[in-house]
Amino acid sequence: MPYRAPVSDFRFLFDHVVGLDQVAATDLFAEATPDMVEAILNEAGRLSSEVLDPLQRAGDLNPAVLENGKVRCSPGFAEGYRAIAEGGWIGISARPESGGMGLPMAVTTAVNEMMAGACLAMQLNPLMSQGQIEALEHHASDEIKALYLPKLISGEWHGTMNLTEPQAGSDVGALRSKAVPNGDGTYAITGTKIFISWADTDFIANTCHLVLARLPDGVRGTKGISLFMVPKLIPDENGNPGQANNLKVVSLEHKMGLHASPTAVMEYEGATGWLVGEPHQGMKAMFTMMNNARLGVGVQGLGAAEGAYQHALAYALERKQGRTPLGDGTIADHADVRRMLLTMKSEIHAARAITLACGVAIDMANATAQADWKTRAAFLTPIAKAYGTDTGTKVANLGLQVHGGMGYIEETGAAQYVRDVRVTEIYEGTNGIQSMDLVARKMVDGGEMAFRLIDEIEGAAEAVRGDFPDMAGAVWDAAETLREATEWLVSQDDMNERFAGAVPYQKAFARVLGAHFHLKSAVAEGGAGPRSELARFYISRLLPEHAAMLIHAKAGAKGLYSISVDDLSA
């Protein structure tokens, strides 16, 4: 059962739920006509099913390895990468002047989801390059742009992000890597970086590391950090890969999943680097990269969820066990299996709508430069990241469960989804960090964007209450409960009171937003049909979870510290 691209769901969401037409109506994205988008989706879908899907299991069984200091990649990944690059999928949202397609992030989001659903380990490679391309477009000098962007976009070279150090994970500001001016405009970069995804390959001509390091006059913490381009092979005067830089892959990690993606410890020993952006402004540039990477990682979780769902559904539709309520049917007819399948499908639809809506907000911010869209994109990003990846783990685990004992056997592939997707809840900022970002930084406006979204949700529900009393009423009530919790949150000046319930709050926001989008889908369908039934399932059976989440969100920090660390260990 190869991966099947959910093109019709993308089209439906674009046309009826997240409003891609607004994006296509801007000058910047005038090319994103329905026909163009349809063609893009079909083509990326075909790539995913035919080229990337076969890599999934092969990559798991044959991890990337380090041999004599060189990374040897999993079989078939060179060809898979080449197909992605040749399709133009790396630079799908990159600016046309550097060779990109200049298409909306919403479309990239759909394309990335399909590639991730077919083979997460492979898709992580272009995702890293996409982040780097964006960072360079916004912050690099014209010289760096001219040299690197065309090669990154074409896939001739690829990019990585080097943030984490052993002592500096979530606390990026604790990093120790140093950058010392060489006097010729370059810098000598020294330090150890860990968890570097796709740190090297045996099938791409050069690897471009974006590295965070501290200049000699950089203050402690995040404000003293600068960003550097540190290529594996230093480009010669013609821009071709030349002399080897003073950097190396020290080791590859043995990970729970994503075996085909080489995750490295990198050592920089006076490697030559070029400053990207202003001195000490590295975090700003990094955040450009990270914000879109966060959406990108949320989409990875969602993609894996879709893959796991299709995989479990195919199994359920073949497997027979016992008499079913519909006669001698497959296990898909057993109520409990149906419950699992509908949970999976409805979570995916909700998460997909949220990630696409986040993409649309990014596109509208880029196309209109309106602060409102920018704030909306910033607000939706941590929700898209956390909900997309939590959905990945939840759906992959349900998929395994649908398989019964066979799910635990690696040959079926169900377990691989669970193992591969698990890291998405962690990297690019753990979901705890995302949630803290949501309740603190994304509410420095006093919760204005949160309330605006809640207004929108309530308004949309109110507008269809006559025709859809049950669903609209439930969504409106839930939004109102979310409003009360939001009011409580923004009234807390002590951030730790907010942090105590940040994760349950983020989950509740996603639940309510997911229900909102489901309702929109049902309305667009006229209330009768599979999308409407899926909406009913989500709204009547999953949405109620928001209430307990919001009680938890408002429980505050006090009870967390009334048990001493000693008693935790007792």
Added chain:
Amino acid sequence: MPYRAPVSDFRFLFDHVVGLDQVAATDLFAEATPDMVEAILNEAGRLSSEVLDPLQRAGDLNPAVLENGKVRCSPGFAEGYRAIAEGGWIGISARPESGGMGLPMAVTTAVNEMMAGACLAMQLNPLMSQGQIEALEHHASDEIKALYLPKLISGEWHGTMNLTEPQAGSDVGALRSKAVPNGDGTYAITGTKIFISWADTDFIANTCHLVLARLPDGVRGTKGISLFMVPKLIPDENGNPGQANNLKVVSLEHKMGLHASPTAVMEYEGATGWLVGEPHQGMKAMFTMMNNARLGVGVQGLGAAEGAYQHALAYALERKQGRTPLGDGTIADHADVRRMLLTMKSEIHAARAITLACGVAIDMANATAQADWKTRAAFLTPIAKAYGTDTGTKVANLGLQVHGGMGYIEETGAAQYVRDVRVTEIYEGTNGIQSMDLVARKMVDGGEMAFRLIDEIEGAAEAVRGDFPDMAGAVWDAAETLREATEWLVSQDDMNERFAGAVPYQKAFARVLGAHFHLKSAVAEGGAGPRSELARFYISRLLPEHAAMLIHAKAGAKGLYSISVDDLSA
């Protein structure tokens, strides 16, 4: 950080929450004095920390393999098994007349939890033997008992369960294995069995397979199934392992976890077997074994949760990232990490209380032969199995999350808990099957036992409402909501209406029961102290989840079938 046995929590629960004193007051278990129990817990705790814990990672890295038809086990497992056997831990609840210790199941439950917490793959071996011992005690002929029980209890031999066939998983009645009388009182067993845990070893003298098969006159379905003892080596006249039986390990599975436990496809080719129990009554005997095995598997999940919790806590107490609310503390001082640690610890306390209470009910049923205790044990078993194992997966995943990126690296061991424990939600009857058992078979009494437990919960809450208004009020209210849902459930004659919400109902029952036991812990502590704070955390932040679960439980089957199978695939 080796595993530390949570002896004080066991003692507290035994003394103040689940009432082990009632058990010790019976003639059958008069030996289970507090001193004796204390000594047992300490000794099993020491074994777990010192002998079993070191096997955990070694077993993961060096899976059991099949070489030239023989199973080669993971390094150290022979010694680990010997230590378990020599400690008498296999036969801890077995009858003294066959060499068992005759101790209560409640105590076995604690011992098994510790062994599972230290090394799940190792503990699975004696757990299988324990189930077989129990089945033989209840159903085997005196001859079989005399021959097999002493050797199983001493650990000289070990036991397996052979239920599943490729086409017969959850639907055991579909099995095809045949048993043909040989005319000498033995039977020729032929068939293929899959998912056989610890199907063979290179360190135990004989393997005793209990195999379900159909006699020539066996009807279709579960009513035509009989149970057979089929030893790997046929005992000679002196009861020593003699001639090899006609059976073989065909292959070992590549599993997501539990690598050290050889999970086999077994082929029986006219193997010699002895009938256990009456012809066609195999399912009855199997259910004896499975009921206690279900509690045993719930305890496996719980044990893994405790191991994962300790592991994550140790990491959190060493790792520093950023400024914490308590100054320059470890990440354990960050509110979100605290939330995760307290969630883990409070789920474990609740699940532990439920498994021990189930053990007490089994003991009281055995000691008093009162139907009420038997019904209670039967009711609590699927909850203990499902909640214990769901807690295993939830806590192991939170433990991985506490580690951040390090959790995804296999060397830290956090991921192994996630991988190992995952199967416990599946084997011995999936948690879906457990939940269906709860709402159907365990409610054929019209829900009498459910209502009795709810009465108990409400009574206990009512009794302390004056001193603990918040906690007692919340528990009482939740129990009342559970009562309403139970009334709805038992009023549904169409079982599929119950099955549609069986899993959420079972989860809600566990939530309310867990809150009840937490409240009892708090009351026993006088309302001030770490157990009381943990109870407050659970009751105020996790118990509210019961409401959405019960809405889901009552949502019925209709909405599950309003989306066609074709639309599920669309």
